[in-house]
Amino acid sequence: MKIAMRAPLVALVLAAAPAAALAAPAPAPPPRATVLHVPVSATAPHAAVSLVAVIDAAAAEPDLVARFRRIGAAAWRDVPFERSSAGGWYAIIPAADVVPPGLEYYIAGRGGAGAPAEALHFASAEHPQPIRVDPGLYDRLEALDRARTGGRREVVALDVDGHDFGNRYRLGDRFLRAELRWTHHAFRQLHAVGFGFGAIDGETPAAAGAEAQSARHAARYGFAELRVRPHPSLFLDARATLGVSDDGFLRGIGGAITFGKPWRSNVAVGGEMLDSLGPTAFVRLQWDTAAPLLMGASIVRTDLPGAVIAADGLYVRYDVAYPVVPAFTVRASVSYGARDGAARFGGGIGTQLAF
DSSP: OHHHHHHHHHHHHHHHHHHHHHSOOOOOOOOOOEEEEOOOOEEOTTOOEEEEEEEESGGGOTTOEEEEEETTOOOOEEEEOEEOTTSOEEEEEOGGGOOTTEEEEEEEEOOSTTOOSOEEEEOOSSSOEEEEEOOOHHHHHHHHHHHHHTTOOEEEEEEEEEEEOOOTTSOOOEEEEEEEEEEEEOOSSEEEEEEEEEEEEEEEESSSSTTOOEEEEEEEEEEEEEEEEEETTEEEEEEEEEEEETTEEEEEEEEEEEEEOTTSSEEEEEEEEETTTEEEEEEEEEEOTTTTOEEEEEEEEEOTTTOSSSOOEEEEEEEEEEEEETTEEEEEEEEEEESSSSOEEEEEEEEEEEO
16 A cells, blocks of 8 residues: 555656756846945036046956046947056046036946846946036126126227326327227136227327427327136236337336226226326226216326326326116216316216127
8 A cells, every 4th residue: 555655656757857857947047246435515616527437347347437428418438447556447537528517427347258147236327417507607607797788798988088187298298099909708717808999199298397388298009918816805907008109119018906897896007108198197996886887986006198298197096887788888087187287177088889
């Protein structure tokens, strides 16, 4: 009886054995690298981003890359991981791509022959790691200036100014100066550059005494200028001049420093030197308390138009600018002062078109 019951059990085991023996073993998974990475979450603008990782079995995935794109972009770009001399691994996102508002990235690898298409090691295309790029100081200042000007970077201006100093001998002592300039605004640390053309005409006593004559002085010139902003409320101006005058070749330099913003309240100090026409220096206070008017008061000391005697012409000037429309401004000024005699009046007008 016991023998009869064992026979079917042995037959069942023998029948199942060939099937188990024929079943293939499960394939081993392809080798993969192990990546340890501390994410980068924020950085400064225009600075290359170094993605550092510790990679084990890097040879298993020779095409290990960091995939990145600017926030808002559609296409991903790859930067490969490279071995550093210290033994770690790094991938560099170029500085040109590090701009506000930021980037996003993930790390992926591709194995050798027969390996699946891609393996994710950190984040993914659907859930990338963001890198916030905060705007730098001059990025923020440029954005503020562009909003203030409505994006108008180019300015064409025409200014005409003059003063009649008079003379105790009733001789002519006056000048008239006109300048046409074009200015391009970069709105960054290099705030603006420009060039222009100018003319000066005038007369001044050739000698002291009632019998003396007035000599006519004139100049025609071109100039280049730039404005630098080393601080949000500090502006430095420089100017170089080349031209001709009654005495021949004319050279000149000039500069100014402005404490405050040129389009708001500020104090400016500056000067200019023109070969045969002499130096000019000024101090100017500007205020914007009666918007939209922009007003200024100056003290000007000048030798224009090339004073020979009593070279200490001094006058005060009041000026006001009014924006007729955001892109077009008109300016007017009045001055009062003397050089060698009773004080007299002068003044000027100007226009400015921005686009």
